[in-house]
Amino acid sequence: MIKSVRTMTALMVLGAVLTGCGGREGSRTAALAPPASPGPSPGPGPGATVEARQGPPTMAPGPEGLTPVFERRAAGSRDGAPGADKTVALTFDADMTADQGPRASAGEHFDNPGLIALLRRLKVPSTVFMTGRWAQEYPAQARSIGTDPLFEIANHSYSHYAFSSPCYGLPAVAKADMRGDVERAFAAIRKTGARNVVPYFRFPGGCYDDASLKALAPTGVTAVQWDVVSGDAFATDPEAVAEQVLSGVTPGSLVVMHCTRSAAPVTEEALERVVPELRERGYRFVKVSELMRG
Secondary structure: OOOOOHOOOOOHHHHHHHHEEEOOOOOOOOOOOOOOOOOOOOOOOOOOOOHHHHOOOOOOOOOHHHEEEOOEEEOOOOOOOOOOEEEEEEEEEEEOOOOOOOHHHHOOOOOOHHHHHHHHHHHOOOEEEOHHHHHHHOHHHHHHHHHOEEEEEOOOOOOOOOOOOOOOOEEEHHHHHHHHHHHHHHHHHHOOOOOOEEEOOOOHHHOOOHHHHHHHHHHOOOOOOOOOOOOOOOOOOOOHHHHHHHHEEEEEEEEEOOOOOOEEEEHHHHHHHHHHHHHOOEEEEOHHHHHHOO
């Protein structure tokens, strides 16, 4: 995954768990629409801005009512001038499968509080795609992330099982169980006290097809993919990760990274270079909701 996600077909299940960089089998585009949220966050208070009152944007359903897929903002979409609005969204997958509790109990770290602290110190708005199992394992951290206006939490499934197979060796979710898996994840995240929860969903491994898009349509989520793969999972060289991000970002990019010490140990160090260099190039960091709104 450090060099090319599509070549990592021989990874063990641990590798699959951290693969947030799969293909885009069912990519589509669709117009923005008012939120059709599976009940993310409580409404804003009376002093909230107009944008906050509108809630996070979602996309209109795709052909035949399929769940829409968002990958990046089109260049110059804000005012028609290519590169005029140099925004980029950094996203972090907080991965943990339904059966990894014993490993966490034995001391394996699927969280990365140092990474979150760095994002706060550098004031980088970010979107964390969280599995329900991760939220259950680290409820205090989920609540802290989900009550900080710098962040928003999106759904990365409950189990981190595949919604389309084959998908990097991940066990598969039955079609009949897909909607329930997503709703269970939202429930687990909200149970922690997180409030900044948005109606976005990232498929484990990035693997999906028309059947999974149809299965999730009743939830009202917008599926969120990416156009820049950081290569941080299992990487040992932070400079290589930083270089891959810096060479891939263009105005409107959406970057996929990970928030787990267990299998993405150099992400924090890579960001110490990525963030200041992108700012020097004139980029502004935004959450996915702002990128989508543009």
